[in-house]
Amino acid sequence: MTRLAAGIDIGSMATKAVIFDGEVRGEAVVPTGWEPREAGLRALREALVGAGLSEGRVERVVGTGYGRVSLPIFDRKVTEITCHARGAYHLNAGTRTVIDIGGQDSKVIVLNHDGAVADFIMNDKCAAGTGRFLQVMAGVLDVTLDGLGVLAANAEPASLSSMCTVFAESEIVGLLAAGAGKEAIAAGILASIAQRIQGLAGRVSVLGEITFTGGTARNPEICEVVAAHLGVPLHIPANPQLVGALGAALIGWDA
Amino acid sequence: MTMMKAETFAEIASLRERNVIALKEAKEAGARVVGTYCLYSPAELIVAAGAIPVSLCGTSQNPVPVAEKVLPRNLCPLIKSSYGFAVTDTCPYFHLSDLLIAETTCDGKKKMYELMGEIKPLHLMQLPQVQDEAALDYWVLELKRMVRRLENAFGVKITEDALHDAIRLCNDERRSLQALQDVCRQKPAPISGQDLLTVLHNRGFSVNKRDAIALVDRLTKELQDMAVAGVSPFSAKTPRILLTGVPVGIGSDKVVRMVEESGGNIVCFESCGAYKKVEPVEEGTADPLLAIAERYLRIPCSCMSPNQGRFELVERLAREFRADGVIDLTWQGCHTYNIESYSLKKYLQERSGIPFLQIETDYSESDAGQLKVRIEAFLEILHRSLGAT
Structure with a gap:
């Protein structure tokens, strides 16, 4: 068994690293930017500094996320689907479904009782229902992602018919021109993400406890809206953004 | 991975180019050429009319942008590609065809054929979309209509004897194709799915059907010998995949390529040019046209409703080829296969519970990153159940 393992999750927007030796010793999140290899190395260095360890002590490095192909230091590459399932199961062994909204895609993963992936479904190739969609829409309203949640908190959602990032953007511009309130539009954006997730979840058999992972799950209002749409409570990890990297580290540690 | 290849493979891999020249020469010597797009086109009638049936191009992304000047962008890529090749005159087989045979399989195709008919003489067969007695009666009439069209176009008479001969020839071709695909029942398979697809596509x-049959038989024999000698590009731990769904060919093979680059092996193609094709026509019956009609109407395409035959075929082939997982490939805009995927998944889950992945994509490479995640994650599931880490 490996004594010290690192998991690096290079996503389209953020790169995450977790150092694990039976418990989490260090973690880091850095923006991926335009150079995923550099982001992966930087996240690892930051996580090691946080853990007070040197790079030489890491015995196994497992890479995941879209950038998993890009780093030669990886001992193994595993998809984010398997890693999110592994991480979520570790944090809550009751997990039978993982909902992950990442920067570039969203997925619903179904787990067996032993934590193995039984089935999964991902959004199709456009940005509908992803973190990127939220980011663009927040930009149209001139707020941050957190600000989008705050705006939406107590508003009655405006109805957004378009899931496509490009069309939704024009729809919002139209709504603003027609005098709709920013709050209602923000609530509409969150509702449209939740509907998308609900649609995805409807295509696999969602059973047992649901763990919500990915950077988007840091936003409490989004968690609330998704839970309301699915009609069940969600388990939200302390840092949902790190679940993929944690899963990667665990897979390295298991080896 | 070292790819040990059968000697005959190289010969078949370059067949497509050589066939163009052979077809041109045959045509200059007076032969008639009939182009087809779909498995529902009864090749026996074309052969019995003394003409050469050829498959037409429709598996490349290249002519899609030109097709989109006329056709809607969100139409299935196979339809756009077929039309694009026709309108740009870049498919040599289309160019050399005297007549096209087409069918009303899906809405997209039948409306596209209205436009294609302006480019070249096209005979559209009205395909029933249910597989019962009334549909069979109607389909026999459609076959008779096609007989008259061929007879008038080429000034020939299609005799019963010629039909019987054509049935035997096409059945021998089916026997040969089945034997080829059945080599992959061997675990591990002696040929990759990518190479198998190349053979199926090129032939x-x-x-000349007899030459093609002899060539495929020779390849099959080589592959059988390799299997006996334990020669394979794969190991016993390689996840074995059955691919079902829309037609695939060279140029629209990106999912096949990605699966095998990611460490899987496609051991069976339950698709139009592959295992859907192998069921023979009953030989020596009193009414050969009826026998042909019965066999073609049974083809389990998603344009049929209901389409129980496909569910049963996929389940049976997955068992017989010892597949570890099923991938259902559906083209964007192919409503029938896309919708049917839900029912197929449910059918398999209720029976064998075999892991199932639907992939919806087109001919372009724009979604390569996302497809790779799906395919690799699916293989990770299969690896885990195969006991490998």
Whole structure:
């Protein structure tokens, strides 16, 4: 068994690293930017500094996320689907479904009782229902992602018919021109993400406890809206953004 | 991975180019050429009319942008590609065809054929979309209509004897194709899915069916010998995949390529040019046209409703080829296969519970990153159940 393992999750927007030796010793999140290899190395260095360890002590490095192909230091590459399932199961062994909204895609993963992936479904190739969609829409309203949640908190959602990032953007511009309130539009954006997730979840058999992972799950209002749409409570990890990297580290540690 | 290849493979891999020349020469010597797009086109009638049936191009992304000047962008890529090749005159087989045979399989195709008919003489067969007695009666009439069209176009008479001969020839071709695909029942398979697809794709452009049968038989024998000797590009731990769904060919093979680059092996193609094709026509019956009609109407395409035959075929082939997982490939805009995927998944889950992945994509490479995640994650599931880490 490996004594010290690192998991690096290079996503389209953020790169995450977790150092694990039976418990989490260090973690880091850095923006991926335009150079995923550099982001992966930087996240690892930051996580090691946080853990007070040197790079030489890491015995196994497992890479995941879209950038998993890009780093030669990886001992193994595993998809984010398997890693999110592994991480979520570790944090809550009751997990039978993982909902992950990442920067570039969203997925619903179904787990067996032993934590193995039984089935999964991902959004199709456009940005509908992803973190990127939220980011663009927040930009149209001139707020941050957190600000989008705050705006939406107590508003009655405006109805957004378009899931496509490009069309939704024009729809919002139209709504603003027609005098709709920013709050209602923000609530509409969150509702449209939740509907998308609900649609995805409807295509696999969602059973047992649901763990919500990915950077988007840091936003409490989004968690609330998704839970309301699915009609069940969600388990939200302390840092949902790190679940993929944690899963990667665990897979390295298991080896 | 070292790819040990059968000697005959190289010969078949270059068949497509050589066939163009052979077809041109045959045509200059007076032969008639009939182009087809779909498994529902009864090749026996074309053969019995003394003409050469050829498959036409429709598996490349290249002519899609030109097709989109006329056709809607969100139409299935196979339809756009077929039309694009026709309108740009870049498919040599289309160019050399005297007549096209087409069918009303899906809405997209039948409306596209209205436009294609302006480019070249096209005979559209009205395909029933249910597989019952009334549909069979109607389909026999459609076959008779096609007989008259061929007879008038080429000034020939299609005799019963010629039909019987054509049935035997096409059945021998089916026997040969089945034997080829059945080598992959061996675990591990002696040929990759990518190479198998190349063979299946290229032989569709053959000018002389007997030559093509002999060539495929020779390859099959080599592959059988390799299997006996334990020669394979794969190991016993390689996840074995059955691919079902829309037609695939060279140029629209990105999912096949990605699966095998990611460490899987496609051991069976339950698709139009592959295992859907192998069921024979009953030989020596009193009414050969009826026998042909019965066999073609049974083809389990998603344009049929209901389409129980496909569910049963996929389940049976997955068992017989010892597949570890099923991938259902559906083209964007192919409503029938896309919708049917839900029912197929449910059918398999209720029976064998075999892991199932639907992939919806088109001919372009724009979604390569996302497809790779799906395919690799699916293989990770299969690896785990195969006991490998």
